[in-house]
Amino acid sequence: MDERCYSAPHLGARMKLDRGDHRDVRRRTLAVLGLVALALVAAACAPNATQDSLQPAGPYARKAYDLYVPVFWVATAIFVVVEGLLVYFAWKYRHRKGREGIPPQVHGNTRLEIAWTILPAIILAGVAVPTVTTIFDLAREPEGDVLNVDVLGHQWWWEFDYPEEGINTANELHIPTDRPVYLRLCAVGVGYQGQVAPSECQPGPPEGSFPATLGDSVIHSFWVPELAGTQDVIPGRTNFMVIQADEPGTYTGQCKEFCGLSHAYMKFTVVAHTPEDFEAWVAAQRAPAAMPSVGTPAAAGAEVFAGQCIACHAIDGLQGPDGQPIPIQQQSNNGPNLTHFASRGCFAGCMLETNDENLRRWLEDPPSVKAGSWMPSYNLTPEQIDQLIAYLNSLR
Amino acid sequence: MASVSVPAERPRGLLRRPTATTGFWSWVATVDHKKIGILYGVTAFAFFIVGGTEALLIRLQLAQPDQNLLSPSAYNELFTMHGITMVFLVVMPLSAAFFNYLIPLMIGARDVAFPRLNAFSYWAFLFAGLFIYSSWFLGGAPNGGWFGYAPNAVVDPTRGMTFYAIGLLIAGIASTVSAVNLAVTVINMRAPGMTLFRMPVFVWMGLVVQLLLAFSLPIITIGLVELLFDRRFGTHFFNPAAGGDPVLWQHLFWLFGHPEVYILVLPAMGIVSEILPVFSRKPLFGYQFVVFSGIAIGFIGFGVWAHHMFAVGLGPVANTAFGISTMIIAVPTGVKIFNWLGTLWKGDIRFTTAMLFAIGFIAMFVIGGLSGVTHAVVPSDYQQTDTYYIVAHFHYVLFGGAIFGLFGGMYYWWPKVFGRMLDERWGKVQFWTMLVGFNLAFGPMHVLGLQGMPRRIQSYPESLGLTFWNLVSTIGAFTIALAVLLFLVSAVRSFRQPKEMAADPWDARTLEWATSSPPPVHNFDEIPVVHALDEVWHRKYAETEGGRVVPVPAGGSGEPGHGEGHAIHLPGPSYYPFVASLGLPILGYGLIFDWWLAGVGAMVTLAGLYGWILEPSAE
Amino acid sequence: MATIEHAAVTEHPTSTGLPNTKLAMWLFLASDCLLFGALISSYVLYRGASLVGPYPNDVFDIPYTSVSSFVLLASSLTMVLALSAIQRGDHGRLRIWLLATAMLGLTFVGGQVYEFTVFAHEGLHLTANLFSTTFYVLTGFHGTHVAVGILMLLTLLSFSFAGRLPQERAETVELVGLYWHFVDIVWIVIFTVVYLIPTGSGPT
DSSP states (O other): OHHHHHHHHHHHHHOOOHHHHHHHHHHHHHHHHHHHHHHHHHHHHHHHHHOOOSSSSSHHHHHHHHHHHHHHHHHHHHHHHHHHHHHHHHHBBBBBTOOOOOOOEEEOOOHHHHHHHHHHHHHHHHHHHHHHHHHHHSOOOOOOOOOEEEEETTTTEEEOOOOHHTTTEEEEEEEEEOOEEEEEEOOBBBOOOGGGOOOOOSSSSSOOOOOOSSSSSEEEEEEETTTTTEEEEEEEEEEEEEEESSEOOOOEEESOOSSSSGGGGGGEEEEEEEEHHHHHHHHHHSOOOOOOOOOSSHHHHHHHHHHHHGOOOOOTTTBOOOOOBBBBBSOOOSSOTTTTTSSEETTTTTTTEEEEEHHHHHHOOOOSTTTTTTSSSOOOOHHHHHHHHHHHHHHO | OOOOOSSSOOOOOGOOOOOOOHHHHHHHHOOOOHHHHHHHHHHOOOOOOOOHHHHHHHHHHHSSSTTTTOOOHHHHHHHHHHIIIIIIIIIIIHHHHHHHHHHHHHTSSSSOHHHHHHHHHHHHHHHHHHHHGGGGGOOOOOSTTTOOOHHHHHHHOOOOOHHHHHHHHHHHHHHHHHHHHHHHHHHHOTTTTOOOGGGGHHEEEEEEEEHHHHHHHHHHHHHHHHHHHHHHHHOTTTTTGGGGGHHHHHHHHHHHHHHHHHHHHHHHHHHHHHHHHHHHOOTTTHHHHHHHHHHHHHHHHGOOOGGGGGOOOOOOOHHHHHHHHHHHHHHHHHHHHHHHHHHHHHBBOOOOOOHHHHHHHHOOOOOOOOHHHHSSHHHHHHHHBBBBHHHHHHHIIIIIIIIHHHHHHHHHHHHHSSSSOHHHHHHHHHHHHHHHHHHHHHHHHHHHHTOOOOOOOSSSOOSSHHHHHHHHHHHHHHHHHHHHHHHHHHHHHHSOOOOOSSSOOOOOOOOOOOOOOOOOSSSOSBBBBSSSTTHHHHEEEEEEEEEEEEOOOTOOOOOOOBBTTEEEEEOOOSSSHHHHHHHHHEEEEEHHTTTHHHHHHHHHHHHHHHHHHSOOOOO | OOOOOOOOOOOOOSSSSSOHHHHHHHHHHHHHEEEEEEEEHHHHHTTOOOSSSOHHHHHOOOHHHHHHHHHHHHHHHHHHHHHHHHHHTTHHHHHHHHHHHHHHHHHHHHHHHHHHHHHHHTTTTTSSSSHHHHHHHHHHHHHHHHHHHHHHHHHHHHHHHHOOGGGHHHHHHHHHHHHHHHHHHHHHIIIIIEEEEIOOOSOO
């Protein structure tokens, strides 16, 4: 027997005895598989997840979900078979002490090769058919009583414009239940060298508009997982998507496409109302803001606002120091429309809950709260801030 | 030992070729593919530590909600650099390390086709990495993601993305040049009798990867040039205000980016295809099918790029086409996996650490591949895209896949390269630690993504219910770090062993095991003549008529090798590849800071090139 | 024990019969095809998309560019003649034709420089619009390739004068020739796609 070839000294010498080895392999593989199973179980049981694509709350999200679930189970089945074979072979064909010689050099089987080429292809074809029909289904413009909303992505907040209702708001997208909401997605802001890209959406006040000139125009992505999958919001392009909620409620979402410093803080909520409540909301939002009574802190706040803030924020119904209303068309839409600010639960791209403490922090120095914020600090005095807060709180 | 003779002609000072074969400067001037392979490997591993540290910092920041350990600015730089590092400075050069060291040995050659060009590629890669990292000190690291989407990458006011564009251009030059070099080597320098279908699978995968590189890198080169011009010179390639389209960047990037992921994983698949037969003690189940599936993956890989762009709004027809092509590419991938299973079947399996990593590769890659199939379900991808579900997928295929395969290769070929073994006990501890840590780190990310966690966010609020799995993931990440540390210690310890290793310690199958460990500088005393696939195995064993496999008597199949009696000509060392590549980062700095510096860089490169062509040829 | 020498080149037999260098040049040129493919694609995709002028019809002088294209085409002919000369061992002719090729190439590049100066005076500077962006980067890349080719030709010429380019090294000339013809062919594509196929004089 030739020493050189057969005994393979390093092969043998470095091997641990297999008896303990195969038990190790099995034990640890089971541990890993157990962890994976635990993860899958926990996935279904998370109580707090409010952006859970596995809990669709509307037909468009459900279409994606109804495709994912069966494919997931098919993938799981394949996983079990393949990994099972792997573990089984590793265990069954492990080297056993005392087994001498080299195993028969079994290899090659053209029929098997053809079979395991064709079978996965068939499975995939089965997955492809409903996939393709759903792609086209989701791309179709919705029919019937559709609510049209323009979604404008700024750095780093969402503007919602309802052209037919004549409403412009931010951070909270209110919709009625059981009605398709057709979203037109536009990215707005400043492009290269200060140029402003044309956009199909009409930003700003409903009558007359001008493009936003603050914030870089970059790609965003509109994502409210419980109501639909994403579509990107791209400068120079207009994308469309549909969302629809089954039940009244609040659904959270955020920007999904990396868009700069405060990408993590470009959030929004979708508030779904019953149709009656939605009409009430529309009516309230269309009404201009009432000016606060003269002499109140809120009135002083309105003065501060008219002096500083209308550089970027519009309020329908705001009066200048001369008592004359400032037309909405002359007010800027570089920042969110604040006409009904206090009716919203969050601000600053839904980074902050609407309350006095947060407002104070924000108004003192926005960039220190939100990295890269295009709203600068105006070096307001604490008194001015109090007055502004009083005014903002009055904007229900 | 080999004697080195000085060339007959005596050129003037600058053009005199260096002669040292040991010591520091011998590494700077080396053109030996084995030394260059080691340089690639060590450098890539160093970047692996750096990239891993970046990951640990990210995971620390995300371990709990609403943290501010890292500001958004720092966070954006860290995840960008983590991606750039792992893709371009770790996995690609680690694969290059293996290709460089092993391909000539596996095909029975003495070196690659263009040894000095090979050295140039390494130095250009090193300088590219250093150039990109120097950005931390020169105005800020790249912060627009490794994918650098326009317009954000264009309008970002810090210098980082300019470093990104130029650094990757330099790296691209390194890889393109290396791709041509290795492709010519495989096509043209095989030993007598080594037909294409007697090459090891690893060499085949190497060939496919080089061709993928050669054809995909030019596309991103243009993308990066367009990005650089938009940033630096005010052009309008991606400027919507001038009629440009940011999506053009995405097309150019992903036309490269998708073949790139096969560039990242095919080498590891080749490694697995070598390890499994050796430690199952039987051949790869279906050699031709594994080879053809690799070629098919390469081809189809150019046809799936827009599956990274399903949510861009290309339209249902485009989305359908790319969804289907993405499903199609799963088929040849499955063929490989089944062939690997068939290799284990009826084998006599030895669980060396290399084998554990190879089996681990299959186990983890299957998971990543299956989640990949779920991405191909386009409407579902509208939910999955840009979430941690995708992060989970690509880490399963790139870490559980490529990195595991590369670690397997390290354990397998360590004795060949360094003449010592890595300790097998430590190896097994390292493997299991890494396997557990890896699954803890990335398994939960599937859940996190489906439950609403987008990518690239500096923090998340408590209210999203993502806290628990983020913490688990962070623990997993640190477990991985522990495993890597174990490997480093094991690597250092291995050098304390004496350098005495048999030529063929694993009883393997391919030509690199037919020469000493480590090989002599000229690889083979005599170029082997090849008669079959798995030539080395067939020199050791033959099948009897009864089908039993028995050893061949020693000294049996003796055919005089090629080149017997001739002196062996080897290319001599040279400094000029180093010089030529040194000009590139200087040119890069010049593009950022000052034109005269760019001129200097160009001059240095030209000087290097002229020295290169003028120095006495020595093949 | 084998002795290793670092000595002059000896021809090794290759698996395909093609020399390594020639195979490498073909592979590199194939790779370069994709480089120009991406640039030309960018140009074509943005054809007619400029929002402001000057537009192609406002600046192009087709007869002028046709002449310079012919000059470049002629340089491919002189390149072939140079290769044929060295293959015959005629070093005098080799040098003449190499010089001619380089001169024609320089004429082409010089012609482009002049052409672009005129364009710039007419308002088509690099950052004017989408047309200028794609046009200048595409033709600039091509022009750089030509310049590198001219450098290689002049290097070959000086090697020949220094006695470093004997007949046995004809293949080096062939390789530079391959590169030069490739650059010429790319120009034919660029000239056709950019200059000859009409775009119109306004945004479509």
